[in-house]
Amino acid sequence: MSWTVLVVLAAGTLTLKAIGPLLFARRPLPPSLEETVRALPLAIYPALVASATLSSDGGTSAVERLISAGAVLVLLILVRNKNMFGVAMIVGAAVTALIRFLTG
Amino acid sequence: MRPAPRSMGDTAQVPFSAPARTADRTGSGSSASGLFLVTAAVALFGFAYGADSYAAGNGVLRPVLASALIQGGASQIAAAGVLKTGGPAVVAILVGLALNLRFMALGLVIASDLPTGRLRRLLSAHLVSDLPVGMAITERPAHRARLFFVVGFALWGAWVGGTLLGAIAGSTFNVSVLGADGAITASFVALAVEQIAGRRAAVVAAVAFAVTAVLLVWASGVAVLGGALAGLITERFLRVKPEAVT
Numbered sequence: 134m135s136w137t138v139l140v141v142l143a144a145g146t147l148t149l150k151a152i153g154p155l156l157f158a159r160r161p162l163p164p165s166l167e168e169t170v171r172a173l174p175l176a177i178y179p180a181l182v183a184s185a186t187l188s189s190d191g192g193t194s195a196v197e198r199l200i201s202a203g204a205v206l207v208l209l210i211l212v213r214n215k216n217m218f219g220v221a222m223i224v225g226a227a228v229t230a231l232i233r234f235l236t237g
Numbered sequence: 238m239r240p241a242p243r244s245m246g247d248t249a250q251v252p253f254s255a256p257a258r259t260a261d262r263t264g265s266g267s268s269a270s271g272l273f274l275v276t277a278a279v280a281l282f283g284f285a286y287g288a289d290s291y292a293a294g295n296g297v298l299r300p301v302l303a304s305a306l307i308q309g310g311a312s313q314i315a316a317a318g319v320l321k322t323g324g325p326a327v328v329a330i331l332v333g334l335a336l337n338l339r340f341m342a343l344g345l346v347i348a349s350d351l352p353t354g355r356l357r358r359l360l361s362a363h364l365v366s367d368l369p370v371g372m373a374i375t376e377r378p379a380h381r382a383r384l385f386f387v388v389g390f391a392l393w394g395a396w397v398g399g400t401l402l403g404a405i406a407g408s409t410f411n412v413s414v415l416g417a418d419g420a421i422t423a424s425f426v427a428l429a430v431e432q433i434a435g436r437r438a439a440v441v442a443a444v445a446f447a448v449t450a451v452l453l454v455w456a457s458g459v460a461v462l463g464g465a466l467a468g469l470i471t472e473r474f475l476r477v478k479p480e481a482v483t
Contacts, residue, residue, distance in 0.1 A: 134295055134303055134317050138326050142316055142333045143306035149337055151362035153344035154351050158358055161349060168476075169469065172441070173342045174374060176468030178429035179442040180461045181339075181367060183449035184311075185422040188457055198422060205423040209430045218271030218372070218427050222278070225423025230416030 197236070201229040271424075272388060275368055276395045278420040282310060283399020288408060290400075293321060297404040304400040308363060308393055312336040315458065332458045339461055343370040350381040364389030371428035437475045444471040 162170055186198040205225045209217055283304060290300035303313050312333035319329040344365045350373065351361045364385070369392060373385035433442050449464025456463070 134290065134299060134313070134320060134329075135326055136299070138316055138320065138329050138333075139299060139303050139306070141330050142312065143303070145330070145334045146307050146309050146312065146337045146340065147359075147363055149334070149341040150344045150365040151359050152341050153346070153348040154358040154362040154365075155355065157345075157348045158353065158355065162345070166345075169473075170342075170345045172469055172472040172476075173346050173465070174371065174428070175432040175438055175441050176445045176465040176472060177339055177342060177461070178367075178371060178425055178432055179445040180449040180464035180468065181425045182422065182429050183446045183464060184453065184457075184461045185418075185425055187450050188453050188460070193418065198419065201416075201419040202422050202426050205426045206430065209427060213430075216271070218424065219269075219274055221423045221427040222271060222274040222420040225426070226274075226278075226416035226420035228416075229419025229422075233416070 193233075197229060197232045200232060201225050204228045271372075272391060274420060275388075275424050276391045278417045278424075279310075279368075279392050280395035280399035281415065281417040282421070283396045283401075284403035284406070285399075286310065286314060287400035287403025288406060289403075290317060291404040291407045293317065295404075297401070300404050301397060301401045304397045305393075307333075308366065308396065309333070309337045309340065310396065335458045335462060339367075339465060340365050342465070343367070346370055347373060347381070347385060350378060350385065352382060361386070361389075364393055366392065367428070368392055368424060371425075371431070375428075375431050437472075440475060441468050441472045444468050 161167075182202060186202045187195050189195070202225070205221050205228070208224055209221060286304070287297075287300050290303070291297065304310075307313055315336055316329040316333040319332055320326070344362055347365060347370045351358050366389070369385050369389035372388050373381045376384050429442060433439050445464045445468030447464075448467035449460045452460035452463045
């Protein structure tokens with residue numbers, strides 16, 4: 134990564150991150166925007182799951198990642214209502230590692 | 238689980254309020270194991286990124302500064318990938334920024350929970366990322382800032398520290414052996430499930446997932462953005478429709 138890319142990407146990324154916190158420092162979000170903002174996490178995190186499981190990263194198989202994520206999803210649907218964050222991660226890592234071990 | 242956005246008739250609902258059944262959760266003890274695991278997984282990815290970047294001839298300082306100042310793993314790896322295949326710097330920057338556009342959205346999500354003061358908010362904004370925001374918003378508003386900073390600092394440290402160690406070690410290291418990528422994906426699944434309450438929310442999530450999956454085929458740089466946008470439009474459509482009837 135050249136210095137130019139580093140500096141521009143860093144400045145651009147911080148700008149993107151800071152728009153919300155700086156623009157709405159002294160006033161609350163306008164109601165029209167607030168409804169959209171409230172829906173953002175619901176739209177963003179499933180998209181991230183798709184990206185994390187299905188994007189081609191060159192090394193690992195998308196099917197493996199999809200099975201692992203599916204196992205975690207089933208677990209979280211069956212055992213709702215509890216803080217399962219740590220358990221979910223262990224299961225995700227374990228299933229992924231197991232599939233890779235079995236499929237060599 | 239948060240209530241479905243706009244559950245009908247619930248006009249007095251505080252923005253982002255947690256429903257009663259999770260209201261007693263403070264996130265201090267219960268999330269500790271999750272925080273430790275996610276920090277370890279991010280550190281492993283940092284290590285892999287640092288080692289790769291060193292191997293590509295960037296030395297130690299550049300990858301470490303990139304991790305410290307950009308603090309967006311996917312964009313750093315994607316930008317490096319563009320440059321590696323001989324792409325121009327402009328394309329590398331644009332691909333990186335496209336991937337980080339979601340941080341603008343996440344910055345808006347957490348904006349009302351951050352401390353006051355311009356400099357403090359600017360520095361807080363630097364910690365904005367998928368996991369700090371996603372974990373923080375599972376809490377009641379009073380606890381959000383604390384959890385955001387705990388997770389944000391832990392992951393920033395893990396990412397930068399991992400990059401430094403990887404660049405120093407200089408040997409390429411396959412994180413996939415340990416299933417660390419599976420752990421990170423699982424954390425995204427958990428954050429997504431936290432947001433899904435009710436059938437409508439599940440539809441929105443499914444649309445966001447499906448559209449991202451389709452976009453990944455030919456426009457991977459903007460896939461997450463496009464998928465999230467499709468999810469938002471779906472949410473808007475599902476939300477507005479029943480109201481128009483009443």
